[in-house]
Amino acid sequence: MSNKQAELRSGKLTLTWEKRQLSSPWLSAAIPIFSVFMALFLSGAFLALTGFNPLEIYGAMLDGAFGSAYGISETLVKAIPLALAGLGVALAFRMLLWNIGAEGQFYMGAFAASWVALTFPDLPTQIMLPAMFLAGALAGGVWALIPAIPRAVLGVNETITTLMLNYVAILWVDYLVYGPWRDPAGFNFPLTAPFSAAAHLPTYGATRVHFGLVFALIGAVIIYIVLQRTKWGYEIRVIGENQTAARYAGMSISKNIMLVMFLSGGFAGLAGMSEVSGITHRLQHGISSGYGYTAIIVAWLSKLNPFTIIAVAFLLGGLLVGGYNTQTMGVPSATVSMIQGAILFFLLGGELLTRYRIYFTRKGENS
Amino acid sequence: MTSDQIIAILAAAIVAGTPLLYAALGEIITERAGIINLGVEGMMLVGAVSGFTVAVGTGNPWFGVMAAAAAGGAMASIHAFLTISLRANQVVSGLALTIFGTGLSGFLGKPMVGIVAPKTLAIINVPALSSIPWLGPIFFRQDGLVYLSYLIVPLLWFYFYRTRGGLNMRAIGENPAAADSVGINVFLLRYAYTVIGGAFAGVAGAYLSLAYAPTWLENMTAGRGWIAVALVIFAMWDPVKAMLGSYLFGGIDAMGFRLQAMGINVISPFFLKMLPYIFTVIVLIIATRQSLKKHIGAPGSLGLPYDREER
Numbered sequence: 001m002s003n004k005q006a007e008l009r010s011g012k013l014t015l016t017w018e019k020r021q022l023s024s025p026w027l028s029a030a031i032p033i034f035s036v037f038m039a040l041f042l043s044g045a046f047l048a049l050t051g052f053n054p055l056e057i058y059g060a061m062l063d064g065a066f067g068s069a070y071g072i073s074e075t076l077v078k079a080i081p082l083a084l085a086g087l088g089v090a091l092a093f094r095m096l097l098w099n100i101g102a103e104g105q106f107y108m109g110a111f112a113a114s115w116v117a118l119t120f121p122d123l124p125t126q127i128m129l130p131a132m133f134l135a136g137a138l139a140g141g142v143w144a145l146i147p148a149i150p151r152a153v154l155g156v157n158e159t160i161t162t163l164m165l166n167y168v169a170i171l172w173v174d175y176l177v178y179g180p181w182r183d184p185a186g187f188n189f190p191l192t193a194p195f196s197a198a199a200h201l202p203t204y205g206a207t208r209v210h211f212g213l214v215f216a217l218i219g220a221v222i223i224y225i226v227l228q229r230t231k232w233g234y235e236i237r238v239i240g241e242n243q244t245a246a247r248y249a250g251m252s253i254s255k256n257i258m259l260v261m262f263l264s265g266g267f268a269g270l271a272g273m274s275e276v277s278g279i280t281h282r283l284q285h286g287i288s289s290g291y292g293y294t295a296i297i298v299a300w301l302s303k304l305n306p307f308t309i310i311a312v313a314f315l316l317g318g319l320l321v322g323g324y325n326t327q328t329m330g331v332p333s334a335t336v337s338m339i340q341g342a343i344l345f346f347l348l349g350g351e352l353l354t355r356y357r358i359y360f361t362r363k364g365e366n367s
Numbered sequence: 368m369t370s371d372q373i374i375a376i377l378a379a380a381i382v383a384g385t386p387l388l389y390a391a392l393g394e395i396i397t398e399r400a401g402i403i404n405l406g407v408e409g410m411m412l413v414g415a416v417s418g419f420t421v422a423v424g425t426g427n428p429w430f431g432v433m434a435a436a437a438a439g440g441a442m443a444s445i446h447a448f449l450t451i452s453l454r455a456n457q458v459v460s461g462l463a464l465t466i467f468g469t470g471l472s473g474f475l476g477k478p479m480v481g482i483v484a485p486k487t488l489a490i491i492n493v494p495a496l497s498s499i500p501w502l503g504p505i506f507f508r509q510d511g512l513v514y515l516s517y518l519i520v521p522l523l524w525f526y527f528y529r530t531r532g533g534l535n536m537r538a539i540g541e542n543p544a545a546a547d548s549v550g551i552n553v554f555l556l557r558y559a560y561t562v563i564g565g566a567f568a569g570v571a572g573a574y575l576s577l578a579y580a581p582t583w584l585e586n587m588t589a590g591r592g593w594i595a596v597a598l599v600i601f602a603m604w605d606p607v608k609a610m611l612g613s614y615l616f617g618g619i620d621a622m623g624f625r626l627q628a629m630g631i632n633v634i635s636p637f638f639l640k641m642l643p644y645i646f647t648v649i650v651l652i653i654a655t656r657q658s659l660k661k662h663i664g665a666p667g668s669l670g671l672p673y674d675r676e677e678r
Contacts, residue, residue, distance in 0.1 A: 100462065154656055155659070163590070164593065164647045167641070167644040168645060174637055178637070296462060296466075297466070332473055334473025334585070335474055337469050338471050338473075344460075344466065344467075348449050352455070
């Protein structure tokens with residue numbers, strides 16, 4: 001038999017693992033869905049143990065997130081930054097660059113866009129919004145480039161450096177909104193003066209759903225086309241899958257590391273720009289409620305596929321809105337990140353099934 | 368600055384460095400065995416909250432420390448199962464552990480917010496040693512967990528480099544296939560060292576909630592788990608260097624805090640708070656350059672799942 005087998009004995013039955021020659025498309029789709037359900041089940045058991053009624057809580061979550069037109073629009077509002085940052089994170093992950101700095105890149109994007117809006121309040125919309133767009137994307141990209149350069153040149157671990165820069169970016173924005181940029185008319189709240197109307201992204205009807213949604217959709221299409229249809233996209237995929245092969249083929253790995261990280265940060269920066277321009281209309285303390293971290297889950301749950309990212313961002317946006325809805329029932333807000341972590345655990349465990357076939361055989365029955 | 372102030376800052380550096388030291392030692396143990404666990408932040412948070420809860424419940428902070436070690440170990444066993452048995456991606460599993468731990472600790476800690484620990488780890492003045500000028504007040508007027516770390520660091524060093532067990536541990540991190548072929552149980556040992564590493568992270572968390580703060584706050588680790596991971600690289604996987612590095616980082620932490628307390632307004636407190644994070648990035652770059660030059664690197668098989676089939 002060509003497959004070597006690893007065996008793990010349990011009683012008389014033998015658990016046999018066999019490497020799959022081909023991955024099963026059916027399983028690849030089923031496992032993420034299954035892991036979400038398992039995570040909800042496990043978290044539900046935990047909620048029940050700590051004296052909550054999980055069915056009631058999940059009911060309230062579902063109702064809050066998807067039960068009304070307002071709920072769905074709020075879910076979309078949360079999905080926009082998750083999708084944009086998720087697209088960026090996924091792009092980096094594809095090259096095995098662990099950019100977990102989307103949170104900081106988001107903050108820097110929000111900062112730069114706010115700088116444009118506050119410094120040039122009299123710009124007309126058709127100049128203001130593109131300028132904020134560019135400033136946000138650029139700032140996020142540059143913030144990601146800071147850890148990308150030492151990674152490309154020396155191989156400095158980007159996981160730690162990207163994360164450290166999150167704290168720096170958050171403190172920088174805090175410095176501004178508690179200090180020089182604080183709105184004198186803001187009753188001492190940590191926020192800047194409101195932007196002029198020219199700096200507001202258009203919204204749909206009476207909802208808070210803003211034009212950032214279009215950025216996310218177009219971004220997904222562009223990433224898909226670039227990755228699947230261009231030579232450069234092919235390079236990225238090859239580097240991600242086999243660096244040695246890429247090097248032999250003469251691809252420049254360090255150049256691509258910097259480029260991909262810049263783009264990855266750019267998407268997160270854009271998420272920050274669209275949040276200040278579309279939702280808050282000013283820069284404020286805590287402008288992101290952990291979107292950059294949730295984006296990591298969005299990316300992994302989507303298997304890095306840009307279109308799936310949009311759908312998963314919508315679902316996890318619903319989890320955020322639903323979680324918010326249950327806080328009035330006394331459920332701690334931390335429940336949401338607990339569920340998110342559990343989803344990732346089951347997803348990681350389940351991925352084994354896409355790589356191996358596992359079955360039981362009786363002793364001696366092995367072919 | 369008077370000598371008393373300098374002594375106070377240095378003593379505070381030990382206190383601020385001790386949680387980093389425990390977390391870094393734990394990560395060194397785990398990484399030496401070939402497993403990278405980026406869930407330190409999450410394990411510390413769960414350790415901090417369980418240590419605090421048990422200390423409040425029993426009135427004995429040492430029960431809290433033990434509970435924290437158990438909680439950290441339990442968290443790490445999830446990572447061990449996913450990465451060793453199921454061969455999942457170690458980076459993503461560690462991230463999941465951090466996200467999960469942040470949520471779990473926030474959930475469990477909600478009733479604890481605002482409670483003052485009735486009894487924290489007591490300061491013990493070591494007889495004779497504590498009256499040595501300079502060294503005494505810096506090193507020997509500390510709490511029990513600090514003294515314990517003074518013992519653990521040389522013991523770990525001895526274990527790593529002078530015992531059979533330590534040799535086996537390094538072997539499974541460098542070349543698990545070779546270790547396996549001479550009969551070392553790679554799977555069992557990797558499990559054990561991952562769980563022990565988690566227990567250390569748990570104790571690190573308990574130090575924050577029972578000695579450093581001493582209270583429970585959501586996300587109170589504030590990135591210390593990640594700084595500890597960076598320290599491991601800075602220390603080149605060596606417990607003694609990890610101790611030096613931890614105190615160095617503790618010093619930066621303590622200095623920022625002191626300057627703020629002394630009301631020095633030249634630099635905004637927001638910039639002072641950035642220092643440890645910026646310093647981590649810079650140190651990591653320097654440490655990576657050094658290890659490139661000296662050809663000392665991470666354990667050979669760090670982060671790679673061991674698969675007997677692919678031997």
